[in-house]
Amino acid sequence: PGAVDHLRYMAGWASKLGGEVIDPLGLPRGKVFSYVSRQPVGVAAQIIPWNFPLLMATLKISPALAAGCTLVLKPAEQTSLTALRMADFVAEAGFPPGVINVVTGNGHTAGDRLVKHPDVDKVAFTGSTEVGKIINRNATDSLKRVTLELGGKSPVVVMPDVNVEEVAPAAAGSVFFNSGQICIAGSRLFAHRSIFDRMVEGVSAATAFWKPRPSLDPQAHMGPLVSKEQMDRVMGYIQAGKRDGATVVAGGDAPAANGYYLNPTVMVNVKPSMSVVREEIFGPVLVAQRFDTLDEVAKAANETTYGLAASIWTKDVSAMLKLAARIKAGTVWGNCHAVIDPALPFGGFKQSGIGREQGREGIEAYTELKTVIIQL
Structure with missing residues (x-):
């Protein structure tokens, strides 16, 4: 379509x-x-x-x-x-x-x-x-x-007033759709400190929905990576993140299946200097970070060489508009992610x-x- x-x-x-x-x-x-x-x-x-x-x-x-x-x-x-x-x-x-x-x-x-x-x-x-x-x-x-x-390394900013049970699956979908092989993947999750643990738990639970299967399987929501080269690249980033001190709370490994399948991965205890945070992985890997204030998350969201897209999740329209103006990205979504239309400029x-x-x-x-x- x-x-x-x-x-x-x-x-x-x-x-x-x-x-x-x-x-x-x-x-x-x-x-x-x-x-x-x-x-x-x-x-x-x-x-x-x-x-x-x-x-x-x-x-x-x-x-x-x-x-x-x-x-x-x-x-x-x-x-x-x-x-x-x-x-x-x-x-x-x-x-x-x-x-x-x-x-x-x-x-x-x-x-x-x-x-x-x-x-x-x-x-x-x-x-x-x-x-x-x-x-x-x-x-x-x-x-x-x-x-x-x-490329992109799109931030997904989740404010403290959201319904975590609704937003966590959406955040998971923003990065695990198409096995994360999408330039606008929401690969950096910024959740307010007051809801951080619940967001991580919710996103980790949502990985079950994105269990990798053959693409022609009627029950498939996430297929394999495109090639062995891409599989090795993504696994290399996960291993590098673990060596740098990041913690894998979901996924991080390949299921027992023939093909280039990788379980959707969630990582915490990450730092801005880590390659899993700085570089585009182009795979089903999410890194989660805490924030306390709008100023803090605006700065953190912009600490990247990329500026393709971002999404902001909140009931506070004023806060959303303020943050949307400060994030350096060509497209900013509010309470949604990866919404594309031919009539809207993209870059x-x-x-x-x-x-x-x-x-x-x-x-x-x-x-x-x-x-x-x-x-x-």
């Missing part, structure tokens, strides 16, 4: 990217006609991750097409079949050859060639901050237009990205502004 929503929303923009007639400030009135128009940026190289292969493909393709661009889509090597099957439907729908192109391959080969290609005018990438930095440097050589949607502060996708800003990123001045 999300993929279809993005296509339908951006299709509506195709007829609405109008220009604007502007009266000049310093030129004689009636002697000059001036206007600003938007034109397609040109050829877009779009590189997408493996965690939501169909949604990521349509999210990238739809604004480019609506703006009048042609595109080359490179899916992640782990999930290329989804994009290739979509390309079959594109051909079946009658798109002219060369408008939507799919190129498969590794990031350091096919992706790198696309970013550096002289005929590519824009690069749109969703993935890790580390790879995003490389892409940005390579695109800078030819000053390509760039949109980067990168990050700091090292969580450059530019925005979705909404008006998402399609305008595939255009160039042109100013025309005519002497009458």
Whole structure:
């Protein structure tokens, strides 16, 4: 449904990217006609991750097409079949050859060639901050237009006035959904000291709902990690956290099953200097911390190089608005998490990205502004 929503929303923009007639400030009135128009940026190289292969493909393709661009889509090597099957439907729908192109391959080969290609005018990438930095440097050589949607370490702030029995399962879902393989995962829990123990108990109890199962199991709520490499990465973070002094109160191990399954993990007694707190793990791992005041939690939430998203849980709307203004993140949710809509711009502060996708800003990123001045 999300993929279809993005296509339908951006299709509506195709007829609405109008220009604007502007009266000049310093030129004689009636002697000059001036206007600003938007034109397609040109050829877009779009590189997408493996965690939501169909949604990521349509999210990238739809604004480019609506703006009048042609595109080359490179899916992640782990999930290329989804994009290739979509390309079959594109051909079946009658798109002219060369408008939507799919190129498969590794990031350091096919992706790198696309970013550096002289005929590519824009690069749109969703993935890790580390790879995003490389892409940005390579695109800078030819000053390509760039949109980067990168990593996150999103705080989930829970105030003392909440119903813990309701919020704890929601906090668990914010990080364990899709096995934590989502850029907006609520991987840092900040619970007020007065409810901290109950929140940790509630989130730990909720891990039973997220017991890993095969993805096609009708009872599955959480499947495996995408690969052995990802499994080793996540387990490495858990082991590093334990060595640094963190305590695992739930999960932290793999169930006795074939595959890259990892039990949802909750860690306490963590410090800001630990890698499990500072770095994006991209797995079902939650670190929980206490706070006493709004000032304290605002500072702690911002002690990260990331700034993609955050959620605040409270009945106090005043406190929510004050904290939302102070948290450095591109999206802040109140009493919910991971609510995404095609009409709402999405992107990050700091090292969580450059530019925005979705909404008006998402399609305008595939255009160039042109100013025309005519002497009458």
